[in-house]
Amino acid sequence: MDLFEYQGKQYFARFGIPVSPGGIAETVDEAVAEADKAGYPVVVKAQVQVGGRGKAGGIKLAHDADEVRTHAGNILGMDIKGHRVERVWVEHASDIAEEYYASFTLDRAAKEHLLMLSAQGGVEIEEVAEKDPDAIVKLHIDPVDGLSEATAREAAVDAKIPDTALDGVAKILVQLYGCFTKGDCDLAEINPLILKPTGEVHALDAKVSLDNNAAFRHPEWEDYSKTEVLDERERLAKEKDLQYIGLDGSVGIIANGAGLAMSTLDVVNQVGGSAANFLDIGGGASADVMAAALDVINHDENVRSIFVNIFGGITRGEEVAKGIVEGLGRVELRAPIVIRLDGTNAEEGRQIILDAGIPASKLISKPTMLEAAREAVRIANGSEGGA
Ligand code: GDP
Numbered sequence: 042m043d044l045f046e047y048q049g050k051q052y053f054a055r056f057g058i059p060v061s062p063g064g065i066a067e068t069v070d071e072a073v074a075e076a077d078k079a080g081y082p083v084v085v086k087a088q089v090q091v092g093g094r095g096k097a098g099g100i101k102l103a104h105d106a107d108e109v110r111t112h113a114g115n116i117l118g119m120d121i122k123g124h125r126v127e128r129v130w131v132e133h134a135s136d137i138a139e140e141y142y143a144s145f146t147l148d149r150a151a152k153e154h155l156l157m158l159s160a161q162g163g164v165e166i167e168e169v170a171e172k173d174p175d176a177i178v179k180l181h182i183d184p185v186d187g188l189s190e191a192t193a194r195e196a197a198v199d200a201k202i203p204d205t206a207l208d209g210v211a212k213i214l215v216q217l218y219g220c221f222t223k224g225d226c227d228l229a230e231i232n233p234l235i236l237k238p239t240g241e242v243h244a245l246d247a248k249v250s251l252d253n254n255a256a257f258r259h260p261e262w263e264d265y266s267k268t269e270v271l272d273e274r275e276r277l278a279k280e281k282d283l284q285y286i287g288l289d290g291s292v293g294i295i296a297n298g299a300g301l302a303m304s305t306l307d308v309v310n311q312v313g314g315s316a317a318n319f320l321d322i323g324g325g326a327s328a329d330v331m332a333a334a335l336d337v338i339n340h341d342e343n344v345r346s347i348f349v350n351i352f353g354g355i356t357r358g359e360e361v362a363k364g365i366v367e368g369l370g371r372v373e374l375r376a377p378i379v380i381r382l383d384g385t386n387a388e389e390g391r392q393i394i395l396d397a398g399i400p401a402s403k404l405i406s407k408p409t410m411l412e413a414a415r416e417a418v419r420i421a422n423g424s425e426g427g428a
């Protein structure tokens with residue numbers, strides 16, 4: 042789960058990382074009240090989960106209440122790269138001497154944590170990686186050993202961070218690592234990490250992504266789910282209580298049971314296709330759940346075929362079939378369904394589909410999983426799709 046900047050900064054603060062005093066506002070009046078509290082000058086910052094807010098006009102300096110009014114008025118409701126600004130974060134403005142970059146992530150292949158540090162912050166790190174890759178220091182950290190202040194300082198020296206900032210940067214790196222590990226983050230990034238003219242080092246931005254698998258030990262994360270931003274497909278799936286994960290291939294997948302859904306992804310890959318999603322409708326799925334699943338998949342623009350792979354146990358073939366007929370009646374599907382229906386009441390299910398008289402351009406039935414996968418991939422990769 043990705044956090045907004047203001048949530049990330051509040052999270053940072055719990056681990057001792059210095060951030061500017063500020064507050065969150067949903068209206069212009071609230072923004073002025075927060076600015077009065079934070080002390081002028083302030084920065085008014087659009088809270089959207091996308092980079093480059095500054096360039097898009099979503100970050101403005103304000104010297105007094107009138108300027109806060111103007112800027113908050115402009116920024117609230119603004120659209121930044123398809124994200125609507127619902128809130129602004131208002132914080133006391135900092136004087137900046139230099140801007141650095143620091144982040145921790147998990148390097149799965151190396152089975153270690155990865156620190157990335159650069160004296161060139163404030164711009165997108167991908168840009169630095171492209172133009173001047175040597176300007177980014179990468180340091181692997183064995184999770185058992187952790188990160189000492191001495192090692193963090195060495196990384197800062199390697200990154201050519203000036204002497205005056207070394208102690209401050211090293212201290213924040215250790216704190217940020219604590220946030221990353223104890224706070225169960227997938228990503229903890231500060232860009233820019235600033236050096237003030239007074240010599241203090243300070244987090245001016247926060248990008249935090251939490252590891253959902255650790256939610257069980259963080260009851261406080263519940264608060265974040267209220268503001269969580271889901272894409273249209275995920276929002277719909279959550280609303281309908283479906284186990285759905287969006288991917289970026291072109292074969293939509295519906296299966297009953299997590300194991301079968303994963304095997305379906307594998308077999309689609311094996312025959313040269315790529316899955317648009319993972320969707321498990323679970324055991325005992327009703328016609329309604331099936332119809333909802335089709336609706337969710339239909340919201341995915343990349344989908345060129347929909348592979349429905351059902352091996353009925355407690356899930357019954359005739360319920361699945363009814364759901365498909367209902368789904369087809371409810372929404373105009375963007376892609377044909379390829380179905381493999383086996384197990385409990387599969388025969389009845391096939392009869393229902395036959396009786397409904399659905400044309401072959403909309404639904405194709407195949408007797409085995411492999412044949413169905415081949416057909417779904419053939420359609421998805423076919424000339425009419427071009428995916
Ligand atoms: P992003 O571009 O969306 O990542 O937003 P950031 O929070 O990183 O801010 C972008 C830029 O705005 C920073 O790199 C700074 O140059 C500038 N900025 C943000 N906050 C302040 C501040 O308190 N004082 C000053 N002088 N500039 C700021």
Ligand code: MN
Nearest residue numbers: 232233246247
């Ligand atoms: Mn930033």
